[in-house]
Amino acid sequence: MIGRLHHVVIVGGGFGGLCACRSLKKAPVRITLIDRRNHHLFQPLLYQVATGGLSPANIAAPLRSLVGSQANTSVRLAEVVGFDLDAQRVFLRRGSPITYDTLIVASGSDQSYFGHSQWAEVAPGLKSIEDATRIRRRVLLAFEMAEQATDPQTIRRLTTFVVVGAGPTGVELAGALAEISRRTLAGQFHNIDPAKARVLLVEGSDRVLPTFTEPLTEKAQRSLERLGVEVLTGWMVRLLEPGRVEIVQQGDADEETRQVITAENIFWAAGVAASPLGGDLAKGSNCGIDRGGRVVVGPDCSLRGRPNVFAIGDLANWGHDLDRPLPGLAPVAMQQGRYVAKVIRRRFQGKSTPEFRYFDRGNMATIGRRMAVGELGRFRFWGFPAWLAWLFVHLMYLAEFENRVLVLVQWGWNYFTRNRSARLITAEPADYSTESEGPDWDALEAKWKR
């Protein structure tokens, strides 16, 4: 009998897909939730993993433990490569296509290098657990290498960190890097002073956190500078090479203001683009896609002429103003996920559903220990109260109760001791000489010596 049930296929176990799946728990459907990873990831806290404050398992939960025991849901670890909307089929990288009655695509967004895909190697972004542990390893190794270096220029290069992009992720990462060097590692090295590390935050627009109102971005910038971050607003990245960033001032066509920064570690937080599945959806329907690769969806999040196909979250451009899509935030994806589930449930009752409305829960970013900024409509808050609010909101959002407890204990500890205990250098196997022998220092040195 179960084979005859209406089949809902959900692509992506992020905030949107997970909320849709959970909201369909009691609906008369069978659900297949497909994700290429076996875990839901709480991306807003990924920078904490990258900087050794939290462990990966603190911010990720296995999809099977979240919805695997939901009776109408089966979880499938697979990569979706495309769709045939006419035949109602989803194509996987391996295995047979899956046929759906209703399709919800919530495949999110990837890092975008604005056409410079070769920059990805030079300046890793922060979208997955592996990204975070790689950044953690690179930052910690840089200090270890600097401790053993003798040439002042090498030490300077190794202890200079550049973060490109001053949105919430870039601001959080830069703030955390400054805190690591000035506080966590202080006094633990003998040949270098980690507090002398430079952290530069490069932003193309004229202020940090450009989606926030001006008074808050000023406060954020002052907080960053107090932490020791050098904020360079109005500077565009012109060239990225291993160990080297070239920036020019915004609007300077002749590049007379060119600056070159020598830095072993460059991190990218400057932009995202919708997952390539957006393009595939648009090709198979009459939908457009916007400049960010987002699928333009109708008022009920479905594709034009395809009422049984929905796109939600970072993948979708919902609304009437194409140039101003809803922000790529977890609450948007979650609300759309729940909304689409409601539309599907009500269809079984023969009812229509009013169009989706976004309930703005506000916007927050943290800068460091005890400092955050937030706004909710006209209400603005900052400093320690905002940090507490930020903490509270993020803990509430964390998917599993257990994670909340553990993250709270970990944060409490970090807060009082200024410690970051997850400062583990776990090397990529490619950097290993043999499986059990630890990092291949020759190979690593070769990289440093570029």
Added chain:
Amino acid sequence: MIGRLHHVVIVGGGFGGLCACRSLKKAPVRITLIDRRNHHLFQPLLYQVATGGLSPANIAAPLRSLVGSQANTSVRLAEVVGFDLDAQRVFLRRGSPITYDTLIVASGSDQSYFGHSQWAEVAPGLKSIEDATRIRRRVLLAFEMAEQATDPQTIRRLTTFVVVGAGPTGVELAGALAEISRRTLAGQFHNIDPAKARVLLVEGSDRVLPTFTEPLTEKAQRSLERLGVEVLTGWMVRLLEPGRVEIVQQGDADEETRQVITAENIFWAAGVAASPLGGDLAKGSNCGIDRGGRVVVGPDCSLRGRPNVFAIGDLANWGHDLDRPLPGLAPVAMQQGRYVAKVIRRRFQGKSTPEFRYFDRGNMATIGRRMAVGELGRFRFWGFPAWLAWLFVHLMYLAEFENRVLVLVQWGWNYFTRNRSARLITAEPADYSTESEGPDWDALEAKWKR
């Protein structure tokens, strides 16, 4: 002035090296602690990481946070490749040699495949964090692949796990694998029943936990069998190939009892050998090495004719009976580390030190939730009280206070919910198609299809 201080070089930041370093905190020496990893690892709990119960950071602590702020100590991330004992120098894989006045070598042990080094690829062991996350990934992926497989033989192969060696690590790993399949994953799959997974424990000698007394090993075996582990004692591994183990009964020269087990995942817990640095030490001195590669040291843990060179822990064979070295346990290494520090401190006071004496703190192994066995002299304990004792002892040993709290919270949660939240599949970059795209399922499938 600091350059003139007596220089103690400690090789290895495991239990022995760390205890020696800490015990020299107030000695009139300067210390260089060298390790190829940046963290101290609490190896006895590594199997908990391998089976998703704990995060790597729960059982590992950065060496710099442990001793980096100790005024007389400098931590160096480097790999030691050999010694010149006459010139009193330590050679590193990269960088200049380091000159010592006193040398403490505590480089521990590696996995040993008894001359079959090609088995290392087929049957990974459990010595490092990377080993543990690799085993975790392989176990979880096997269930995911089985969920998608249709051929019963493939499903059977994917859900058969073989653990070779029934010492404490093998017993703990087999018990945890049985618990994962029978409890943690129960009800989270739709096409397979994880509880039908087979877990086989193969041991060459005639009983599990051969270092324990017989009544306890019987109890341990019954507990394992109750959990669903198939215990095969008196069977030797004859051949290991990808997906395939051949075993013969002990003493069966004609191999008439040959059995072939088809299993995707085979894990090795059958033996360790001292770090190769032992051989280098022996070459440079008049010391012998035993069959396990351990350096034979004198009553004060120093090398014969080299009173300023000590070998401790898993690397050393101390005592008069060469064939019965002290067990390779953390308490031995810790006591020797503290003892050697005392010898060094007392030399500055012109005092000699009585020979090292091992204070036997007993022996424990856990089998699963609520079950452990232990013995201390003639006193034996088992079941839930032994499990509580095991829990208490291990928490006390964990290096940092913070880790204790977090591990306790995590364990409490796991105990009450039978959950294992760290069940993350984080792939090796080699298994990735591109940096941001997640595992390369084609490559993984190719591996499965061998």
